[in-house]
Amino acid sequence: MKFVDEFRDAELGRAVAAEILAAVEPGRHYKLMEVCGGHTHSIYKYGIDDLLPANVELVHGPGCPVCVIPMGRVDDGIALAHEPGVIFTCFGDMLRVPGSAGTLLDAKAAGADVRMVYSPLDALRIAKANPGRQVVFFAIGFETTAPSTALTLKRAKAEGVTNFSCMCNHVTIVPPLRALLDSPDLRLDGFVGPGHVSTVVGARPFEFIPAEYGKPIVVAGFEPLDVLQAVHMLLRQLSEGRCEVENQYSRVVPYEGNLRALEVMAEVFALRPHFEWRGLGFISQSGLRLSDAYADFDAELRYGVPGVRVADPKACQCGEVLKGVIKPWECKVFGTACRPERPIGTCMVSSEGACAAYYNYGRFARERELV
Amino acid sequence: MDAVSDREQRVLDIIETARSKRAKFRDERITMAHGAGGKATQALIEGLLVPAFASPALDGLADAGIVRVGELGLALTTDSFVVRPLRFPGGSIGDLAVNGTVNDLSVAGARPLVLSLSLILEEGLPAETLRAEVAAIAAAARAAGVEVITGDTKVVERGHADELYICTTGIGVLDERASLSPAAPRPGDRILLSGRVGDHGTAIMLARGEFELDAEVASDTRSLWPAVDALLDAAGPSLRCLRDATRGGVASVLNELARAADVAMLVREADVPVDPAVAGAAEILGIDPLHIANEGTLVAVVAPEAADAALAALRAAGGRGDFAQAAEIGTCHGAPGGMVLLETAFGGKRVMDMLVGDPLPRIC
Known part of the structure; x- marks a missing residue:
């Protein structure tokens, strides 16, 4: 497929992976959050984390729209x-x-x-x-x-x-990202910014992340090379002591967003005072x-509609998973009461949910090489 | 990634144990997922049906059951066809009704012999439609070398069926060259695929016209017996097992085999033949071609020493180029047992699981 295969080139992927390896400081652990479920999906689909050095960890963020519906x-x-x-x-x-x-x-x-x-x-x-x-x-x-x-x-x-x-x-x-950044238990070094959302809102709305919270963000596309390049750009910012919004996905994302789409949204929608996630x-x-x-x-x-608020199941730790505080497997019900066939939390439902992705794909840790 | 901690390892082990256990059927109602060929289907079969009939022949969960009459080994299989629309590029429900049953026999290592044909007709079905399907059944049976020797017809009120459903049952004679078992694959074995993946499911999805996608994709519905015949000739007892990669696609079939044989399978994505139009449609819909149903594509596991000869024979099988795109797509390994891994075309490795529910397109 033209304009797609170019971004899935294995040789280029190896080259970027080598540059990433060169950019990491040995002994330092990097925690980067990919905000969008689409990135999570790409990371697993192409085995991207398999290509990253052991000390670069990708944390799955709250950007899967199915996962956040209460x-x-x-x-x-x-x-x-x-x-x-x-x-x-x-x-x-x-x-x-x-x-x-x-x-x-x-x-x-x-x-x-x-x-x-x-x-x-x-x-x-x-x-x-x-x-x-x-x-x-x-x-x-x-x-x-x-x-x-x-x-x-x-x-x-x-x-x-x-x-x-x-x-x-x-x-x-933006509001959930701000909520995440305000969270005292959050430990992240940077963000892979949501490419699809940014085609509409642009990259500008993310300027508060470096400005107010001192974390770099790179808006990225969804092909495997896009994600790898975004990781590389984040590591470069970190090693060079820069902290800014960069746009890896410039072939699609205008910095100011899609004004026409924003106009239509402003006409049809209004902000709710609050919404449950x-x-x-x-x-x-x-x-x-x-x-x-x-x-x-x-x-x-x-x-x-009934509009009854239903508390999340007590045992379910989707929130901490979404915040990147715990890994999916650290949740008390992960893999036991909560499985893809019988999900408790939404992170297990969508194939883009962090837990479903880990359940389906993460079991093959790279230490367990094929014998 | 750090080395796997003890606790993570324990969680991984729990998942492994859950995967290796026989699935339980606990749903309150049948949902469409139970028909999709993935995990819900597996739960229905292994959790409800197999225990109810407690026949050792069912334990293998094979495509056909084997019965011995004196010296003679017979394979028996049955299948129902409810495809919508009835006709689609590359075939129709009539073709499927013959080939589906013929293929279940073939991958059991049995030469298809005779079929029964049962028709469930909806009141008001145009006779023209029925005639066309009967002609398709007759032609497909001729092509596959099987005879229809008995049958039944029922008519139900309008709205109680969708035009036409077909059930076929087939009997085949176990081939002497075959010693197939889903538990047979060993580390080092090679995995062969008889053709492109995803053609049938994609053709049906496009024929339904729900996606406003235009692409020329035809169903791969065909008899697999020529392919099986050629494989048995070339590999004989080195042919470990065969599976028809229908619902749930190649990924689901490989998972069943890896589990049955307790081997790991590594599939090289770059070696899996996919029609560019199928790859494009799957890309747009967010579906993995390895999860899409096929109706004339089999997976074969062959001992390493016979693999090259088997692949060459497979490519030439039937003499009409039906299997010319056959390819070796992967290998079996000793551990981690029961797991299918995909080496992506991009170079990373990941687990390739069975299909869960219907292949749902991603939404963001």
Whole structure:
């Protein structure tokens, strides 16, 4: 595949890996957080951590939109799915996320009309094809996916589609990062910045990380060479005593972001005063709701959801995993009560969740060479 | 990464133990995941079905059961077909109904002989559709050298089935050259693949038109007997085992074998043949081609001394180039037992697990 294979070149990968090895100070341990679940996925998919020196550790951050949805919101979604006449639509990963009493997949098996879609426009299309039914779209994601939800709602409004509504769970990236950085138990040397989010918001919103917290950040793409290069750029900053926002993903990310997308988001969404994150608790101004101009399309207003806050399961330490305080295997229920087939916490649900990734791929520690 | 600490090692061991245990079936309802060929399917089969029937023949969890009648070894297998849409590039439900059952017999080392055919028809199904599928069944049976010798038809009310479901049962005669067992692979053995991966599943996904992707990908549905015949000729008793890489894809099949034989398998991603169109579609949808279903691709484990001859024979099998893309994709190792590792094309190594649930595309 052109424009893809170039970024997966094994020889170049070895060259960057060698430069990384040369850039690390022996005896120093580096903890770098990749903020975005997409990076976590790439790191495991390509075996990138297998190519890093032993003292460079990648910590998986809170940037997997499925992983941060709290149980109460899943329960609300399931309640909507069971409303008579409703076709409930959501992305596939969301189907397996446990609420307090089962998943959307279980709700589907129990008779709710739950359908997996690949884009919010698919949900709108279903609404137009089923004028006698109500179609609810369960919207999740950071600034990456929020513009497509916004555009879909704009289209629904322009076309006067009345049987379509949206349960908005969109979140923003900066508040959780700030919450993480404020966390006293956090020990990180730098961040691999979220490339997809940055295509929308740009790299500028991350300037507070070096400025206020003294940590370097490199916004990175998702191909294996992108990730390796970002790690190298972070190590270079650290060894040269620099601390700034760098943009490794400049082929896609404009420093100022995508103004058109930001405009559409500003029109369709408004900030919630606070939003609950799995494991991280309530974070101020971190979630989006539909703006007053789009209140007619707000499923939470149209139906009135239970809105009961469900505490995270006591044993579940998703929050500490998301904060990078503990590794997945250090969680009390990891691999025993909580497994990919039967997840307790959301980190085990999405293939991009830190725990699922470690469960599926991390068991092969490099010390256990093939015999 | 630091050396694995004791505590991490204990957690890793717990995961290993959990993986090696027979799966339990504890779900309250059947979900679509139980049909996807991955871990939920495994739990359904190993946790509910196998214990209920307690037949030693079931323990191998093979694609076909073996029954001996005097000197004669027979393989019996059955399969249901519910594919949607009924027709897709490269084939149709009729082709699958014949080839799927023929292939389950073939990879058990049995020459396919006869089939039964059971049709479940939805009220209102156009006769034209049925005629076309019956013709497809007849043609596929001819091509595979099997006879349909008995059958049944049922009609259900509109809405109680989706157009047409087909069940076929097949009997084959165990080939004398074959001594296959999923527990047979040994360290040093080579892993062969009979063709490209991911064609069938991708063709179906594209035919459903849900993705607005245009690509020319055709199902690989075909009889695998010519490939098995050639492998048995070339490798004989050095052929350890065969699997048809259907639901769950090559990754799931290799995990089953690694577990059954308690060997480690290392697959070299760069050596796995994938059609560029399939790779592109999988990339966009966030699916690994090694997790996508095939309907005419097998995995063979061969002793090292016979591997080259087996691969050459496989590539020439059938004489029509059906298996020309066959490749050696990996090797078996002694430890870590039960684990399948992938050496990625980028150079890193990682675990390649069975499919969990349906292959869901990533969302960010």
